[in-house]
Amino acid sequence: MNKAITINDIAKIATVSxxxxxxxxNGKFEGMSEETRLxxxxxxxxxxxxxxxxxxxxxxxxxxxxxxxxxDISNPYNSRILKGxxxxxxSTEYRTIILDSDLCKTREHDNIEKLIDEQIDGLIIxxxxxxxxxxxxxxxxxxxVVQVDxxxxxxxxxxxxxxxxxxxxxxxxxxxxxxxxxxxxxxPPMSESSPRKNRYKGLLNALIGGNVxxxxxxxxxxxxxxxxDEKIWAELRNLLQDKKRTAIFAxxxxxxxxxxxxxxxxxxAIPGNIGVVGYDxxxxxxxxxxxxxxxxxxxxxxGYRAVDILLQQIIEGPQELSGPVPVDSKLNIRxxx
Amino acid sequence: MNKAITINDIAKIATVSxxxxxxxxNGKFEGMSEETRLxxxxxxxxxxxxxxxxxxxxxxxxxxxxxxxxxDISNPYNSRILKGxxxxxxSTEYRTIILDSDLCKTREHDNIEKLIDEQIDGLIIxxxxxxxxxxxxxxxxxxxVVQVDxxxxxxxxxxxxxxxxxxxxxxxxxxxxxxxxxxxxxxPPMSESSPRKNRYKGLLNALIGGNVxxxxxxxxxxxxxxxxDEKIWAELRNLLQDKKRTAIFAxxxxxxxxxxxxxxxxxxAIPGNIGVVGYDxxxxxxxxxxxxxxxxxxxxxxGYRAVDILLQQIIEGPQELSGPVPVDSKLNIRxxx
DNA sequence: CTGTTAGCGCATTCAA
DNA sequence: TTGAATGCGCTAACAG
Numbered sequence: 013m014n015k016a017i018t019i020n021d022i023a024k025i026a027t028v029s030x031x032x033x034x035x036x037x038n039g040k041f042e043g044m045s046e047e048t049r050l051x052x053x054x055x056x057x058x059x060x061x062x063x064x065x066x067x068x069x070x071x072x073x074x075x076x077x078x079x080x081x082x083x084d085i086s087n088p089y090n091s092r093i094l095k096g097x098x099x100x101x102x103s104t105e106y107r108t109i110i111l112d113s114d115l116c117k118t119r120e121h122d123n124i125e126k127l128i129d130e131q132i133d134g135l136i137i138x139x140x141x142x143x144x145x146x147x148x149x150x151x152x153x154x155x156x157v158v159q160v161d162x163x164x165x166x167x168x169x170x171x172x173x174x175x176x177x178x179x180x181x182x183x184x185x186x187x188x189x190x191x192x193x194x195x196x197x198x199x200p201p202m203s204e205s206s207p208r209k210n211r212y213k214g215l216l217n218a219l220i221g222g223n224v225x226x227x228x229x230x231x232x233x234x235x236x237x238x239x240x241d242e243k244i245w246a247e248l249r250n251l252l253q254d255k256k257r258t259a260i261f262a263x264x265x266x267x268x269x270x271x272x273x274x275x276x277x278x279x280x281a282i283p284g285n286i287g288v289v290g291y292d293x294x295x296x297x298x299x300x301x302x303x304x305x306x307x308x309x310x311x312x313x314x315g316y317r318a319v320d321i322l323l324q325q326i327i328e329g330p331q332e333l334s335g336p337v338p339v340d341s342k343l344n345i346r347x348x349x
Numbered sequence: 350m351n352k353a354i355t356i357n358d359i360a361k362i363a364t365v366s367x368x369x370x371x372x373x374x375n376g377k378f379e380g381m382s383e384e385t386r387l388x389x390x391x392x393x394x395x396x397x398x399x400x401x402x403x404x405x406x407x408x409x410x411x412x413x414x415x416x417x418x419x420x421d422i423s424n425p426y427n428s429r430i431l432k433g434x435x436x437x438x439x440s441t442e443y444r445t446i447i448l449d450s451d452l453c454k455t456r457e458h459d460n461i462e463k464l465i466d467e468q469i470d471g472l473i474i475x476x477x478x479x480x481x482x483x484x485x486x487x488x489x490x491x492x493x494v495v496q497v498d499x500x501x502x503x504x505x506x507x508x509x510x511x512x513x514x515x516x517x518x519x520x521x522x523x524x525x526x527x528x529x530x531x532x533x534x535x536x537p538p539m540s541e542s543s544p545r546k547n548r549y550k551g552l553l554n555a556l557i558g559g560n561v562x563x564x565x566x567x568x569x570x571x572x573x574x575x576x577x578d579e580k581i582w583a584e585l586r587n588l589l590q591d592k593k594r595t596a597i598f599a600x601x602x603x604x605x606x607x608x609x610x611x612x613x614x615x616x617x618a619i620p621g622n623i624g625v626v627g628y629d630x631x632x633x634x635x636x637x638x639x640x641x642x643x644x645x646x647x648x649x650x651x652g653y654r655a656v657d658i659l660l661q662q663i664i665e666g667p668q669e670l671s672g673p674v675p676v677d678s679k680l681n682i683r684x685x686x
Numbered sequence: 687c688t689g690t691t692a693g694c695g696c697a698t699t700c701a702a
Numbered sequence: 703t704t705g706a707a708t709g710c711g712c713t714a715a716c717a718g
Contacts, residue, residue: 018711029689034713043687062466066412067711070403071694086432086649088425088574088631095423098449102456107463110447112435119439126444129399237632269636276636294425294631295574299606299613301638312423355695366705371697380703404695407710 017061026055037063069131077107078322079127080136081120084235085112089265089293089311090138093160096315097136104323106133113140115233124149134322139164142204156325160318161311162206163336170325171336172317174309176210177217179341183261183289183307184218190349192259192287195219196251197228198244198271199263206336208263211291215261227251231267237294239270248274258286259349265293272300272348287349303346313339354398363392374400406468414444415659416464417473418457421572422449426602426630426648427475430497433652434473441660443470450477452570461486471659476501479541493662497655498648499543500673507662508673509654511646513547514554516678520598520626520644521555527686529596529624532556533588534565535581535608536600543673545600548628552598564588568604574631576607585611595623596686602630609637609685624686640683650676 019037023030028048035044036052055061069075080097082090094110101108109130113120120140127135128149134156141147144164150157151168163171187195195215202208212228219226229251231244248271252258262268268290275282282288282302289305297304317337325331356374360367365385372381373389392398406412417434419427431447438445446467450457457477464472465486471493478484481501487494488505500508524532532552539545549565556563566588568581585608589595599605605627612619619625619639626642634641654674662668 016711019713020711030712031690031714032688035688038713045687048688062462064407064468064711065466066403066407066468067694068713069694070401070407070696071711071713073694073713075403084432085435086425086429088423088428091425091428091431092423094428095421095449098422099451102451107446107448107467109444112432114436114439125399129402130444131401131403238636269633272636294633296606296631296633296637299575299609299637300633353695356697357695367696368698368705369703372704375697382703385704401695404710405697407712408695408697410710 016064017059019061019063022052022055022059022061025059026052028052073131074133075131076105077109077130077132078134078136078319079124079130079132080108080110081113081123081127082110082138083113083115083120083140085110086235087293089309090161092311093138093315093318096312097319098315099312100316100319106323115140115235117141117146121149128153128155134158134326136160136318136322137169138162140204144168156322156330158318158322158325159336160314164206167333167335170321170331170333171206172314172321172339173207173336174314174341175338176207176341177214178338179307179343180211180214181218182214182343184215186343186345187215187259187261187287187289187349188219188222188224190259190287191257192224193257194225194227195259195261196248197226197261197263198231198248198267198290199228200231200233200267202228202230211263225256234264234266234270236266237269238273239266240273241270244270245274249278252280252286255285260286260288260290262288262290264291268292268297268304268306269294269300272304282348289349292344297344298346302348305346305349306344307341308344309341310339353401354396356398356400359389359392359396359398362396363389365389410468411470412468413442414446414467414469415471415473415656416461416467416469417445417447418450418460418464419447419475420450420452420457420477422447423572424630426646427498429648430475430652430655433649434656435652436649437653437656443660452477452572454478454483458486465490465492471495471663473497473655473659474506475499477541481505493659493667495655495659495662496673497651501543504670504672507658507668507670508543509651509658509676510544510673511651511678512675513544513678514551515675516644516680517548517551518555519551519680521552523680523682524552524596524598524624524626524686525556525559525561527596527624528594529561530594531562531564532596532598533585534563534598534600535568535585535604535627536565537568537570537604539565539567548600571601571603571607573603574606575610576603577610578607581607582611586615589617589623592622597623597625597627599625599627601628605629605634605641605643606631606637609641619685626686629681634681635683639685642683642686643681644678645681646678647676 111123157169159171292306297306448460496508629643
């Protein structure tokens with residue numbers, strides 16, 4: 013950090029005013045003689061000068077940083093959303109600050125405040141709260157926001173999410189076709205997450221009026237890769253006592269893997285009387301015996317789209333909102349159901 | 350962003366000078382009357398005042414931000430390192446800026462420059478280059494740095510890494526015990542990564558002087574979850590022609606899963622004539638039939654330790670260096686080898 | 687086409 | 703025990 017060189021140094025050496033250097037730095041070449049431009053450029057390159065971003069942000073009132081809150085950064089699905097975001101942003105001026113809420117609403121709240129303190133120009137949020145009203149600290153700013161993966165209602169910010177309803181509906185149809193008498197849904201609390209709600213609705217929509225029974229087991233939020241909470245599996249074991257022909261539908265990868273493990277451990281063959289299916293965050297379903305039929309989302313694409321929408325908002329101001337932007341997911345049909 | 354309140358506002362309302370407010374904010378209470386302190390405190394809380402971080406950083410020459418570069422943020426192993434880092438940092442003043450090098454050295458270089466521009470107080474790096482000399486832009490600063498997962502030599506910065514040598518050596522011993530005639534190592538280029546080198550060395554150390562042959566297949570860097578590059582598997586198929594009793598040792602999760610998939614697809618039963626083992630980034634080995642014997646690292650712990658060491662450096666200045674700090678990994682013995 | 691001037695919000699001398 | 707003055711590095715009127 014040897015006495016970083018500043019705009020003043022450049023100005024002095026190039027024998028121009030710092031205003032002119034500033035103009036140069038910001039690409040405002042209109043009405044600047046080619047000669048001075050080249051002169052400044054030479055000095056800048058020579059000294060490998062890099063403007064101080066804090067100073068710029070302080071003065072200019074924009075920071076070129078995008079804030080991001082995710083529910084849990086160690087979740088492989090989330091980390092692929094981040095990949096998409098960062099990849100899309102790499103060719104721009106924007107930096108990101110990523111904060112992990114660790115599935116905790118209080119922390120999410122703190123994180124948002126921290127990000128706002130950071131004078132971010134835009135926010136990408138995977139919301140944890142139940143309603144947009146819970147985000148008063150954002151609402152009272154005019155900050156451009158886009159939601160990813162989940163969204164809160166009323167829909168005041170754009171949202172980019174998987175096509176949960178459709179895909180779960182298709183799956184519901186498949187379950188019906190396969191003559192299951194019952195489906196057991198494994199999900200963390202639905203009230204807190206729009207995808208879960210929509211997955212449930214899709215399933216319901218496919219099964220309504222038929223004679224397939226739907227039961228849900230509501231689990232805690234899962235942080236592990238394989239859900240091992242004994243209570244969940246005890247409850248499942250209980251339900252399975254009656255030997256009904258049952259499809260188990262896990263709403264996330266950890267529960268899906270947990271279910272597979274449970275069935276393995278209990279030597280319950282699949283797909284026999286019991287079928288298993290679910291959302292596969294790690295995309296490893298094909299390797300897990302007997303081949304897990306699963307829904308594979310496209311988190312990288314979600315990240316891409318979110319950035320596009322956010323930048324558009326930042327540049328052109330608020331846009332029309334017409335419902336969440338769906339990103340296709342894919343049903344990988346394998347053996348387990 | 351409705352006209353954010355500043356230190357001036359606080360000063361005015363509390364009828365003190367901004368100097369005093371500044372002192373208050375920085376906890377310099379020595380020789381400040383309790384009365385003014387309480388008065389300022391009241392106003393600050395009342396207005397929910399939050400100091401502008403850019404201005405503070407501009408003036409104070411430190412930013413309270415930690416920069417991080419990872420090779421690939423979507424890698425579940427890396428995302429767990431990040432989890433550890435962020436988790437450890439949450440109780441501190443520090444923020445993080447994470448940049449993804451996407452397995453590309455040029456991008457890593459750019460990222461480091463960007464981070465330095467950001468006036469970071471410290472850097473956590475998962476290095477992609479081959480030597481510390483490749484990091485001239487860091488070396489010429491006095492920036493506190495700690496390496497995670499990998500390290501470059503000569504060792505000029507602390508490094509927190511898995512106990513690669515030991516664990517691979519143990520594995521080598523196991524391979525020898527199981528009477529394999531040959532081990533085929535699946536790895537991306539070793540020159541670029543200290544863990545790979547040390548895993549190889551550990552294996553070698555266990556096998557040297559015995560009569561187990563070691564062959565490596567060097568693959569490209571893998572970005573997918575399951576390595577599907579046909580060239581790799583064609584080469585493996587070729588080697589396997591001779592029906593030698595072979596242990597396949599994959600140096601990362603994607604290759605491990607790729608190998609399992611290859612063997613599945615080709616109906617090669619494991620563990621029979623062929624055994625499989627490897628580093629399991631996703632920690633799903635227990636679910637993959639027939640149960641994959643694998644090495645499970647502890648990336649979260651690596652993150653923790655890295656933060657501890659970095660903060661110590663930031664606060665107390667450079668510390669003695671005595672080799673990389675090892676973090677225990679674990680050999681999960683299952684069926685595949 | 688370019689420079690002068692005036693801050694942005696804060697921390698830090700130096701005085702009082 | 704407190705304040706006035708100064709400047710960090712930059713951008714943006716407003717002149718010229």
